[in-house]
Amino acid sequence: MRLALLAPLVLLVTFTIAESAKVSPAPDQSMAKSATAVAALHALFDEAWEYRMKQFPVEASYLGDRRYADQWDKLSPVDYVARQETYQGFLKELVRIDRDDLPQHEQLNADLFDKQLATDIEEISFGSQFLAIDQRSGLQTDDELASAIAFETVADYEAWIGRLNGFSRHAADVTELLREGIKRKVLYPKVLMQRIPPQIDKQLVARPEDSPFFRPFCKFPASISQADRDRLAKAGAAAITASVIPAFTEFKNFLATEYLPACPGDVGLGHLPNGQEFYGFLARKFTTTDLTPQQIHQIGLSEVARIRTEMEKVKTAAGFKGTLDEFFVHLRTDPKYFCKTPEELLTRYRAIAKRIDPLTVKVFKLPQRAPYGVNPIPDLVAPDTTTAYYLQPAADGSRAGTYFVNLYKPETRPTWEMIPLTLHEAVPGHHSQIALAMEQDSQPNFRKYGGYTAFVEGWGLYAESLGDELGLYTDPVDKFGQLTYEMWRAVRLVVDTGLNSLGWDRQKAIDYFKANAPRSELDITNEIDRYLAMPGQALAYKMGELKIKQLRHECALALGDKFDVRDYHDFLMKTGAVPLDILERNVRAWTAARAKAEHISTIPE
Numbered sequence: 001m002r003l004a005l006l007a008p009l010v011l012l013v014t015f016t017i018a019e020s021a022k023v024s025p026a027p028d029q030s031m032a033k034s035a036t037a038v039a040a041l042h043a044l045f046d047e048a049w050e051y052r053m054k055q056f057p058v059e060a061s062y063l064g065d066r067r068y069a070d071q072w073d074k075l076s077p078v079d080y081v082a083r084q085e086t087y088q089g090f091l092k093e094l095v096r097i098d099r100d101d102l103p104q105h106e107q108l109n110a111d112l113f114d115k116q117l118a119t120d121i122e123e124i125s126f127g128s129q130f131l132a133i134d135q136r137s138g139l140q141t142d143d144e145l146a147s148a149i150a151f152e153t154v155a156d157y158e159a160w161i162g163r164l165n166g167f168s169r170h171a172a173d174v175t176e177l178l179r180e181g182i183k184r185k186v187l188y189p190k191v192l193m194q195r196i197p198p199q200i201d202k203q204l205v206a207r208p209e210d211s212p213f214f215r216p217f218c219k220f221p222a223s224i225s226q227a228d229r230d231r232l233a234k235a236g237a238a239a240i241t242a243s244v245i246p247a248f249t250e251f252k253n254f255l256a257t258e259y260l261p262a263c264p265g266d267v268g269l270g271h272l273p274n275g276q277e278f279y280g281f282l283a284r285k286f287t288t289t290d291l292t293p294q295q296i297h298q299i300g301l302s303e304v305a306r307i308r309t310e311m312e313k314v315k316t317a318a319g320f321k322g323t324l325d326e327f328f329v330h331l332r333t334d335p336k337y338f339c340k341t342p343e344e345l346l347t348r349y350r351a352i353a354k355r356i357d358p359l360t361v362k363v364f365k366l367p368q369r370a371p372y373g374v375n376p377i378p379d380l381v382a383p384d385t386t387t388a389y390y391l392q393p394a395a396d397g398s399r400a401g402t403y404f405v406n407l408y409k410p411e412t413r414p415t416w417e418m419i420p421l422t423l424h425e426a427v428p429g430h431h432s433q434i435a436l437a438m439e440q441d442s443q444p445n446f447r448k449y450g451g452y453t454a455f456v457e458g459w460g461l462y463a464e465s466l467g468d469e470l471g472l473y474t475d476p477v478d479k480f481g482q483l484t485y486e487m488w489r490a491v492r493l494v495v496d497t498g499l500n501s502l503g504w505d506r507q508k509a510i511d512y513f514k515a516n517a518p519r520s521e522l523d524i525t526n527e528i529d530r531y532l533a534m535p536g537q538a539l540a541y542k543m544g545e546l547k548i549k550q551l552r553h554e555c556a557l558a559l560g561d562k563f564d565v566r567d568y569h570d571f572l573m574k575t576g577a578v579p580l581d582i583l584e585r586n587v588r589a590w591t592a593a594r595a596k597a598e599h600i601s602t603i604p605e
Contacts, residue, residue, distance in 0.1 A: 037101035045444040064396030070162025072170035126278045130181030134533035135195040135384045143212035150398040157232045164239035171247035182262045190263040203248045208240035269500040269535040282536030287543040288454045288579035293501035300493025318476035328518035337414045342407035359470045368435035372401035382408035390430040401431045412520040416481035420464040429463035436573040455577040458544015492538040496531045551587040
């Protein structure tokens with residue numbers, strides 16, 4: 001899934017519902033107090049959400065909120081100091097609301113809101129904001145916003161021109177953040193940052209019309225007159241010439257003369273000041289557990305060993321006579337597993353998506369309403385990014401969900417990975433889960449449009465395994481592809497912690513990955529560099545998947561022949577993304593209620 005668009009994810013939440021010795025108020029009085037408390041809570045939610053949209057207009061645009069469409073995110077160091085103070089103010093307002101007056105589901109909302117703010121404050125304190133650009137996202141990819149928002153009116157184009165004119169200020173804010181990172185020695189390793197100047201070169205065009213930021217002016221709705229088209233295109237080109245290109249020129253010079261020379265040769269967050277503590281925080285944040293990096297590393301080693309055993313069985317079923325390592329080489333190199341052109345690869349991805357779509361009735365009773373499309377990852381970043389990602393639909397319905405696939409070097413992108421990848425990114429994975437969350441109108445915005453990586457990515461990885469129930473893994477090679485993807489996420493537990501906490505170098509991580517999964521070297525290298533750019537995020541997938549599978553197993557044991565996996569999935573989707581301990585509590589309570597309704601007397605522990 002494409003990240004960094006939504007509210008920062010939160011840590012484990014512990015509920016402490018205090019017992020009261022007071023005499024219970026009269027029912028009418030109690031209901032009035034509850035209504036007042038709920039109204040105050042949701043007013044606070046609305047205030048905080050409005051603040052977020054003003055602070056992060058790019059996120060607002062991705063969600064379809066056009067009110068701030070002429071602005072960039074507020075990213076200067078001063079903005080982050082002010083943001084911390086504002087978050088602390090929201091926490092003080094929250095304390096004024098008597099939690100005991102709230103119904104149970106609103107107590108959950110209040111607790112999640114509380115922990116989100118506390119986590120945001122802590123992350124700013126660690127200096128995460130100083131890591132403001134990497135090989136996958138930053139100034140050099142800001143033009144992607146043009147493909148994600150609707151251009152339907154003259155006002156939409158004029159707002160984009162406003163953004164273009166403000167790009168130089170935006171670039172200056174990012175530069176200021178990075179300079180502060182130099183002072184504090186909070187920087188990405190040189191091996192990552194060396195990827196960025198060639199990306200910026202693609203923005204340094206001779207003609208403004210060749211800039212990817214000019215793309216909206218290449219096609220206008222029929223409702224816009226020719227005179228307005230000419231005027232808007234001219235203004236857009238002038239803004240690119242006056243603001244965008246000079247900003248990229250200056251930024252590239254800053255990278256070459258100041259930033260890259262300051263970047264460390266060592267890789268991993270653990271090498272930075274307070275890096276071990278910072279990484280421990282990120283591990284807790286992304287997994288929503290209290291596990292240490294060392295404990296997560298051990299879980300990864302155990303999962304790698306288990307999945308290798310499964311791979312051996314499938315290799316035998318495929319009729320391959322050699323060793324597992326030789327099977328890896330065969331899958332990486334045999335031409336029959338690769339498309340010859342980007343166009344052929346895209347056609348195949350779209351065909352798989354259409355094949356899967358009608359099968360989702362086997363795993364959901366209530367599928368999502370929002371549509372999705374399958375599109376190529378932009379050429380600008382395709383060489384430096386991963387195999388695929390997902391972009392959620394706009395909240396106003398102006399943009400469908402999008403499953404982005406990487407078409408760069410199709411000879412490195414095997415067909416046996418396409419089914420699990422599509423299950424993960426599209427349906428029943430990210431698109432189903434995120435679109436359904438957005439369609440839960442009773443939830444406050446921070447829950448509808450936010451998320452917890454352990455749940456969201458855990459669901460995506462779990463969705464890959466549903467290919468068995470959907471009848472998609474009839475070919476042992478395709479099943480091996482699913483195991484390869486599961487192995488990939490188990491390997492992540494080992495190498496992410498290895499790189500960022502246990503002192504591994506980049507080559508050791510690459511070699512470990514290659515020894516345990518038949519993915520191409522290009523993909524493996526990009527993955528390793530992703531773990532350096534997004535420390536801790538990759539831990540969430542496997543930890544979430546393990547919990548979802550564990551709870552499904554418990555539920556099936558408890559309900560026996562009354563268990564319907566569609567009901568289990570629908571419950572998870574309607575409840576929405578929550579930390580894993582809350583997920584466990586919710587599922588066990590739901591299972592107990594179902595067992596009682598079905599007159600099942602005992603539930604296995």
